[in-house]
Amino acid sequence: MTNSISRRSEIRSNELAWYERMLEIREFENQVNALFASGSIRGTTHLCNGQEALDIAIASLLRNDDVVAATYRSHGIALALGLTPHSVLAEIMGKATGCAGGVGGSMHLCDKSVGLLPTSAIIGGGMPIAAGAALSFQIRKQDRVALALFGDGSTNIGSFHESMNLASIWKLPVIYICDNNVYGEYSRINLTTPIEDLHIRAESYAMPHEKVDGMSVYTLREALERAIERARSGGGPTFIEAKTYRFAGHSRADQAPYRPVGELESWKSRDPILVLENQFKESGKLTEDSIAAKKMETEKRIAEIVQEVQNDPEPLVGDIFKNIWAGSRS
């Protein structure tokens, strides 16, 4: 997986790569959506458009030996952390060349070489696991951090509260990041949760917390840097709430008829890709021309990958029996 590792370093060392990777994620998901609509992808998909800045900020700051526990909505974090669009799309299409050999699908992405733990499709699944990873770093005196990424709706599950409490009393080097995209499935946050600023939930666990604009890579990075520094230096866990918005429906073909009129449009005016684009234009890193060129290049590259993956081999039936038991240590 040298490929993932080189893509991993790219995003840690090169600011322009943040922009390119965001374009990649957006275009990748546009294609995933089209492939799902045409029946080339089975099961389900959960798109992250609107939330790419968070994925980029995380990947640009974590080290290779840090770990991330994420969810079924993970195309973005997987690509940001370095998985190749080929291996992610192949997984989503159930191909042998996918990052889990095709047995996982869209909801289950993984790449040990860049620290992406197998993503969980159960709400709350990853939060205590991140705490456990952090526990091992603490016991073995490694300055690594574990990061759990989850949605706003997931702060209503027991596992959220239990793992935050545990992480706090044990002072674990773990960072809880909630992407508050305003919806859990088809329900707006106000219908399921008595508060909209979720970061204050950390208050009762005496855990440092903050809310941050989830549409800006730079702002997100500042908050994350503080949390990572705290974790690596023995200061314990942090809870960050990133205010984002889910541009697509919850999953599959959901057109999100339940949104209030105008809400999507108002968030789209702060599209994280636009926000970064404007910042880079101001600082001279990007011009109208270079932007257009990058967009074209991305579309072309992803289109080629779609072609390649469609021609990739299916898993062999014997693969059903693979990887169920780990080998013994003797």
Place this chain on the structure above:
Amino acid sequence: MADMRVRQAIVQALSDEMSEDPNVILFGEDIAAAEGPFKTSEGLLDKFGPERVRDTPISEMAFTGAAVGAAMMGMRPVIEIMFMEFLGVALDQLVTEAAKMHYLSHGEYSVPMVVRASNASGLGFGSQHSQTLENWVVATPGLKVVTLSDAQSAYSLLRAAIREPNPVMFLEPRILYAERGPVDTSIKLEIGKARLIQGGNDVTMVAMGNMVNVAKQAAKQSSLSCEIIDLSTLVPWDRQTVLASVKKTKRLIVVEEAPLSGGWGSEIVAEVTSNLFTELIAPPIRITTPDTPVPFSGVLEAKFTPAPDDVTRQLKYLVETNQAPKPWWVMAGLH
């Protein structure tokens, strides 16, 4: 008699029970305003209002437990666990609380609640959203366990489950939601009673859920005379019907969509063997899924559950040789 999809039969059963009994209330994630992720509560919020049809936060433990408490006070909650796997985070409330209340109150309290959950494979939802998982809850005295297999059983068994004075785990194979079938709303099915799908003399096939359909197709292809029993209720299962059938056919095949090891089919085989040992002319066998998680890839998932062809091969082998065949996945060269 109307033709309806399984999911519509569920809506109809819920609606009819709610009309007849004001104590019946529904809750679950996105079941009210959005009418259910699988549209199994379509129109019910409009018809019965927000007090009786409620959306919940993503808090299975809380709302399962709330159903237990409400049921103990005399309501009849029907809750929806969207995918059976999500019961994992609420299992205590069902198997350790609900199922023990009657016992621990010296018979004073009862818990007339229904936990509906979609389950089983076939739609590409991957290993965390495709298991059947009846086996999580079967060893729980005090909890009844039911699985629908068509529109009629969806309607009649769900109504019976809601009227049942004990907690009921009601399983709905997701792949069947869109299937159509005739529903006679006057037919009453009993919890604890198996359904005879077709009579026959060569072999008894016991199945549940979507495996009933697989068994039917396999029986037809085999041109053997198969007696097919849809177990319908797994706890308490209908020993009488199954034993009487095997006494007649002298052969038993259980078709179960769950891993071979630790499955409920073993319970059926054990009971039949103990009771009819000297009358059997062939070893009772189980046709199950292999001991593996459910794979996502379409190619793999299609091979993961026994297909009618696989079951036919097993059937024929058993009846022709009176010996147990190798597992179907070995016969099919998968492993």
